[in-house]
Amino acid sequence: MQPVEQRDEVEMLSLMLLIRRFEERASQQYQAQKIGGFCHLYIGQEAVVVGAVAAVRDDDYIITAYRDHGHALARGTSPNACMAELFGKATGCSQGLGGSMHFFDKKNHMYGGHAIVGAHVPLAAGMAFASKYREEDRITLCFFGDGAINQGSFHEALNLIALYKLPVVLICENNLFAMGTSVKRSTSLKQIVDRAEGYDIPGDIVDGMNFREVRDKLSEIVTSIRKDPHPAFVEIRTYRYRGHSMSDPASYRTKEELEKYRLDDPIIRLRAQLTREGKLTNEQFDAFDKKAKETVLASVKFAESSPELPVEKVYNYAYFKGPIEPEWKRREGAPALKAES
Amino acid sequence: METARGRASSKGGVVREITYRQALNEALAEELARDPNVFLMGEEVAEYHGAYKVSQGLLERFGPKRIIDTPISENGFAGLGVGAAMVGLRPIIEFMTFSFSLVAFDQVVNNAPNMFMMSGGQFNIPITFRGPNGPAHQLGATHSHATESLYANAPGLKVCTPATPRDAKGLLKTAVRDDNPVLVLEAELLYSSKGMVEPPDEELLIPLGQAEVKREGSDVSIICYAQTVPLAIAVAAQLEEEDISAEIVDLRSIKPLDEVTIFNSVSKTHRAVIVEQDRPFCGVGAEVCYRIQKNIFDELDAPIMRVSQEDVPMPYNERLEKFVLPNADKLMAAVKKVCYA
Numbered sequence: 210m211q212p213v214e215q216r217d218e219v220e221m222l223s224l225m226l227l228i229r230r231f232e233e234r235a236s237q238q239y240q241a242q243k244i245g246g247f248c249h250l251y252i253g254q255e256a257v258v259v260g261a262v263a264a265v266r267d268d269d270y271i272i273t274a275y276r277d278h279g280h281a282l283a284r285g286t287s288p289n290a291c292m293a294e295l296f297g298k299a300t301g302c303s304q305g306l307g308g309s310m311h312f313f314d315k316k317n318h319m320y321g322g323h324a325i326v327g328a329h330v331p332l333a334a335g336m337a338f339a340s341k342y343r344e345e346d347r348i349t350l351c352f353f354g355d356g357a358i359n360q361g362s363f364h365e366a367l368n369l370i371a372l373y374k375l376p377v378v379l380i381c382e383n384n385l386f387a388m389g390t391s392v393k394r395s396t397s398l399k400q401i402v403d404r405a406e407g408y409d410i411p412g413d414i415v416d417g418m419n420f421r422e423v424r425d426k427l428s429e430i431v432t433s434i435r436k437d438p439h440p441a442f443v444e445i446r447t448y449r450y451r452g453h454s455m456s457d458p459a460s461y462r463t464k465e466e467l468e469k470y471r472l473d474d475p476i477i478r479l480r481a482q483l484t485r486e487g488k489l490t491n492e493q494f495d496a497f498d499k500k501a502k503e504t505v506l507a508s509v510k511f512a513e514s515s516p517e518l519p520v521e522k523v524y525n526y527a528y529f530k531g532p533i534e535p536e537w538k539r540r541e542g543a544p545a546l547k548a549e550s
Numbered sequence: 551m552e553t554a555r556g557r558a559s560s561k562g563g564v565v566r567e568i569t570y571r572q573a574l575n576e577a578l579a580e581e582l583a584r585d586p587n588v589f590l591m592g593e594e595v596a597e598y599h600g601a602y603k604v605s606q607g608l609l610e611r612f613g614p615k616r617i618i619d620t621p622i623s624e625n626g627f628a629g630l631g632v633g634a635a636m637v638g639l640r641p642i643i644e645f646m647t648f649s650f651s652l653v654a655f656d657q658v659v660n661n662a663p664n665m666f667m668m669s670g671g672q673f674n675i676p677i678t679f680r681g682p683n684g685p686a687h688q689l690g691a692t693h694s695h696a697t698e699s700l701y702a703n704a705p706g707l708k709v710c711t712p713a714t715p716r717d718a719k720g721l722l723k724t725a726v727r728d729d730n731p732v733l734v735l736e737a738e739l740l741y742s743s744k745g746m747v748e749p750p751d752e753e754l755l756i757p758l759g760q761a762e763v764k765r766e767g768s769d770v771s772i773i774c775y776a777q778t779v780p781l782a783i784a785v786a787a788q789l790e791e792e793d794i795s796a797e798i799v800d801l802r803s804i805k806p807l808d809e810v811t812i813f814n815s816v817s818k819t820h821r822a823v824i825v826e827q828d829r830p831f832c833g834v835g836a837e838v839c840y841r842i843q844k845n846i847f848d849e850l851d852a853p854i855m856r857v858s859q860e861d862v863p864m865p866y867n868e869r870l871e872k873f874v875l876p877n878a879d880k881l882m883a884a885v886k887k888v889c890y891a
Contacts, residue, residue: 270637304670313669320636321669328656331626335633335641342589342615342639362656365626372621526667527705529674529729534759534806 219489221263221420222479223497225255228279229476230501231288232451234509235278235295239455243513244295248309251279253450256475257382258283260423261350264431268318270336273352275310275324276382276449280352284319286312292508298515305518306526326387327353327360330379334366337375337438346435349377356387358404359395367440371408376438378430379410382417383446388453389461405442417447418470420479563749571741573715574604574680576750577722578642582612585640588726591618591627592644592681601646602682602741628654628679632661635677635731642726645681648735649695662731663706678725682738683711684777684827685864688871694864696828698776701733702805703832708732708758709804713779715745717802720756728758737776759806763815767797770885771815771822773838775801778825778876785881794889804834812838813846820851821888825881830858855884 232250239248251258254276262271262283273280281291286302294301295309303313303322310324320336323329333351340347357363358381370377383401385392398404405412415426423445430441448470452459459467483489524532559565568576581588594601596609596619609617620627624645631641645651651658658679665673685694702709708730712718718736725732748754764779765786774782779800786796799815801808816822822842824835835856842854860874885891 272633301670303668303672306670307668311668313672315669315672320633320673321665323661325656325660328629328661331629331657332633332636332661334626335630335635335639336637337633338630339634339637339639342634362625362629365621365623366629368621369623369626369630526671527663528708529666529671533708534809 218420218479218483219493221259222476222483222489223501224283225259225420225476225479226498226501227288227504228255228259228282230498230505231282231291231508232278234505235292236451236455238295238509244309245297246308246310247275248295248455249276249453250449250451250455251276253470253474254382254384254417254447255279256420256423256479257380257417257445257447258352260420261380261427263424264427265348265350269347270318270320270340270349271352272320272329272333272336272349273322274326274329274354274357275322276354277310277312277322281312281314281319281322284314285317286314286319288504288508289511290314292505293512293515296512296515297517298512299518300511300515327357327363329353330357330363330366331369333377334370334375337370337377338373340376341373341438347376348431348434349375350380351377352380352382354387355381355383355385355392355401356390356395357381358401367404367408367410370440371410374439376434377440378427378434379405379440379442381442381444383444384449386449386453386461389457389459391461400444402442402444410440410442412442412444415443415445417445418473418475418478420475421482559748559752561748561752563752565746565748567744568715568747569741570715570718570737570743570745571602571604573719573747574722574736575606575608577719577726578605578608579611580750581642581723581726582608582616587638587640588642589616589618589639590642590644591620591631593620593622593646595619595644600644602738604741605644624650624654625657628657629661631677632657632665632675635675636665636673640676640726642678642680645679647693647738648681648683648697649693651679651681651697652695658701658707658731658733659704663704666706666730674729675731676729677731678722678734679731680722680725680734681736682741683735684738685859685871685875686738688866688868689864690866691863696859698735698804699828699833702834706731708806709735710758710802711735711737711776711804712802713737713740713776713800715743716747716754717756717762717800719747720754721758721802724755724758727755732758735776739777740780743780756802758803759808760803761799761801761808761811763797763811764800765796765798767795767819769795769819769821770889771797771799771812771819772881772885773799773801773812773822773824775804775826775834777827781876781878781881782825785878785885788878788882789885792891794885794891796885807837807841809841809845812842816842817846817849820849822850823855823857823881823884823888825857825876827876828858830856830861833858852888852890855888857881857884
């Protein structure tokens with residue numbers, strides 16, 4: 210990818226489209242029982258991660274919670290590797306060992322995919338601590354939902370981040386619901402961004418349905434942190450169109466509310482902006498959309514035809530450098546030990 | 551085996567008698583000096599020199615960048631350590647006591663050891679968690695936890711429990727160099743105990759997963775670790791007067807567990823008593839016992855006995871606490887029972 214400051218908006222729009230189409234296909238494949246476990250879709254929130262990625266360098270660190278497909282795709286993880294991960298295949302971005310909630314891609318500086326709410330915010334502190342320790346100007350983007358802000362680990366991490374002046378952008382993707390509990394029912398504050406004030410961290414509110422607003426605010430923050438390491442907090446107001454996970458019909462909200470946000474769709478919005486400015490034609494948009502659909506369909510084929518890890522390989526992933534003692538070989542029902550390949 | 555003061559080490563240097571605390575301090579200093587990626591973080595480790603003075607002098611020598619005081623936020627700074635390890639640093643995280651590590655249980659059990667599997671082998675976590683563990687003296691139920699069986703239960707963690715200054719130094723140094731999360735569970739009651747240790751200019755590394763026969767004997771194997779090692783040594787001397795020759799096997803590491811040394815000893819004595827500092831239910835002794843009966847059943851001349859804490863939260867009252875803890879009388883009785891004496 211090219212230097213982010215100049216990243217083409219049309220390219221970013223196609224990235225949002227890719228995420229949208231990927232999630233739609235993932236939903237279909239989940240219903241077809243090709244995907245196991247839990248599956249949380251990012252549809253509606255695309256402008257948040259794409260706007261953020263458009264504002265940082267490729268070597269900046271990104272870490273997020275369990276609604277992570279969009280973050281990996283935005284970071285440059287291939288749709289093939291993402292879909293294969295959902296299918297539990299060895300070609301997945303975590304070799305099929307992490308699943309939907311645990312996408313990792315070290316090469317693209319995507320540090321997970323973390324499924325215990327709030328538990329990755331201290332990890333972000335550690336990553337940023339390492340940047341500061343090594344005197345690098347790398348920035349850590351830590352994404353989390355509105356549900357994370359009432360978790361102890363979040364508060365402990367924010368205090369540490371502020372205390373040690375760590376270069377972290379804390380990005381709260383406020384989609385109004387922690388599972389089925391609305392922010393109003395979960396949080397004593399009038400607005401989430403006020404959490405930051407409690408730790409003396411500068412905070413902003415951003416419209417997460419507007420790609421340009423996300424990118425511009427993040428760019429401003431990132432430029433400031435690059436000059437002098439410090440934390441920042443952004444509450445990005447967004448909306449997920451689907452339920453919390455695949456099993457959630459989202460009966461806790463109204464059709465009218467959903468419809469209101471759909472009309473404010475981040476993809477439609479950026480498309481309209483670009484069209485108005487003469488930077489995008491309808492034909493071009495349709496071509497991008499077609500390409501996104503094809504890419505995603507190809508990823509399903511790739512995932513389907515990919516192999517799974519052999520069962521006995523599981524022992525190689527408990528410890529770096531393999532099993533630490535021989536007992537597992539003798540446990541009842543354990544497979545015969547095969548030569549290491 | 552430790553012998554008389556001033557004997558020559560295997561490399562020709564002169565061994566010295568130092569305390570368990572000094573041994574840990576030397577290990578920390580040596581590893582900090584060896585590898586710039588190593589840092590020490592925890593409550594009161596810097597300006598206060600450690601709640602138990604293990605980090606005495608380290609701030610002065612290595613500076614505040616590498617010896618870092620934290621607020622009272624175990625979950626936060628343990629997670630910070632995990633995050634820093636994800637991007638290549640080698641943190642040493644001190645818990646003021648492992649009783650407080652329970653506040654960070656999610657980071658130690660859910661993040662540190664799971665990352666390697668969840669990321670399909672992309673992220674190993676080279677982190678050391680260390681601090682005092684096990685019941686001390688009249689600290690009451692919240693401050694008296696022996697956590698070894700809790701942590702040994704989590705795949706992906708390694709757990710060691712040094713009982714002597716030499717083992718403390720050698721195991722801690724090895725832990726810091728290990729590429730996996732390792733817990734060094736120090737014995738709170740043994741910080742001031744003394745023992746012979748190789749001179750500082752000799753590299754002392756004791757592999758994880760290597761038990762040591764601390765005393766040779768022929769009638770019964772007493773399998774112990776951490777605070778029960780000095781107890782076993784004292785009881786062995788008493789038993790000698792009654793013509794029972796006890797062999798003392800110090801596990802040193804709980805995980806990996808050195809079965810070979812255990813099996814060799816029990817195959818020689820044909821009788822085993824396991825004396826452990828933790829609780830009986832699902833305790834370390836249960837696992838050791840299972841493995842002995844499964845693998846060398848025919849070698850046993852008597853059922854294996856276990857001596858542990860009573861299965862109750864620790865009482866404050868001194869007399870009651872003594873009753874709950876493993877002690878010489880209980881161990882004597884168990885040995886006599888397996889010896890039919």
